[in-house]
Amino acid sequence: MRLVPTPEQRELRDAVRSFLAAASPMPAVRRAMESEPGHDPEVYRRLTGELGLTGLTVPEERGGTGAGHAELAVVLEETGAALLPGPFLATTLAAILLTETGEKEILAGVAAGTTTATVVLDGNRALNGAEADVVLTIDGDRVLARTDGERRPLRTLDPTRRQALVEPGGEVAAVSAAGIARARDLFAVAVAAEQLGVLRASLEAIVAYSRIRVAFNRVIGSYQAVKHRLADMHCTLEQAESIVRYAAWAADEAPAELPGAAALAQAYLGRACFEVASGSLLLHGGIGFTWEHDAHLYYKRAKADEVLLGPPRVHRARLADLLEL
Known part of the structure; x- marks a missing residue:
């Protein structure tokens, strides 16, 4: 098992960052x-075309790069840290699902950056x-695709990434239960990688602020209560990083370990990311609650x-079942 990023992965991280x-x-x-599309189409075009990131895990014979999920995790950590708006995560999840189905036509457009796609995750x-x-x-053991139909935008908590209610469409492919389960596990790993980026950026922001914010003639980072809170948040980051790297490794190298690793990643990262983002906002004090500050966007x-x-x-329940607890 290799949990330390390779030189190539570090180069990828630096390039995306x-x-x-x-x-x-x-x-x-x-x-x-705040714009009409909700993201910058030029940034998305460059991300998918110039950098080719939506085709990162797509096999080369289907027009992609043929990289692994460890590389995808590196990219998603950076897009999460930057709070990248737009359909990059949505299209990434679609690419994962299409790869598992063996579909070629839609996947080629996704890999080339000319097609944006998404996956219905909850209800419609x-x-x-x-x-x-x-x-x-x-839909059971089938994947349905639709290019038209009603799309009803939703008002959601996160202003940096939009959602909509959509209608299911016609069949693209029949997939085995194992293929559907693997796709869902890979979704969990991908989202956990983004959560790791959000967690890291939230911690970095409050650490930087604690070094310059002065209260009672001392920087707030010198107070024991603040230092202990930041230390706890750093320990959370270290554990989260190990869990995400293990899950990404399992996705590439140990299929039998993927279900447990994916369940662990979501069971831990969801709460950890929110707790650190919440702690960052609170430690920023009153300024963290203002619209002008970025802390609430990470929250x-x-x-x-x-x-x-x-x-x-x-x-957690799924992980307990897998561990027969």
Whole structure:
């Protein structure tokens, strides 16, 4: 088992981080989330075309890069840390599902960055459902795809990523129960990687603030209560990072371990990410509650991600079943 990033993965991380810092800093994120499409189409075009990130885990024979889920986790951690608006996560989940079905036509467009897609995750609710070219729905052992039909935008907690109610469509492919289960596990790993990025960015923000905010003639980071809270948050980050790397490794190298690793990732990361984002907001004091500060945006993304694939108790129960507890 290798949990330390490879040199290639570190290079990928640095490239994505540099791109997002230049193309989608937080002021740009705010402008994008308040725009009509809810994201910057040019940033998304470059992310999917220039960098080819939606085809990262798509096999080369289907037009993708053929990289692993460990590489995808590296990318999603960075997009999570940057609160990237738009359909990148939605299209990534669709690419995972289409890869598992063996579908080629839609997947080729997704890998090339010319097709945006999403997956219905709960009822008829889908990330970026209103703007997706293709909506995929898991129906038993089938995957349904729809390119038209009613798309009703929802007002949600997280302003940086939109959702919509959509209708299921016609059949794309029949998939084995094992294929559907694996796709759902891979969804869990992908979302956990994004949560890790949100967690890390939230902690980095409050650590930086604690070094400059002065109260009673001392920086707040010098107070024992604040230091202990930050230390606890750092320990949470270290555990979260290990869990995500293990889950991503299992996705690539140990299929038998993937179900347990995926359940553990969601059971732990959902609550951990929200607790750190919440703690960051509270430790910022009054300024953290203002619209102008970014802390509340990380708080909202953390809460939205926590329940995206079901609340943590669902994943804890599944993990307990897998461990025969």
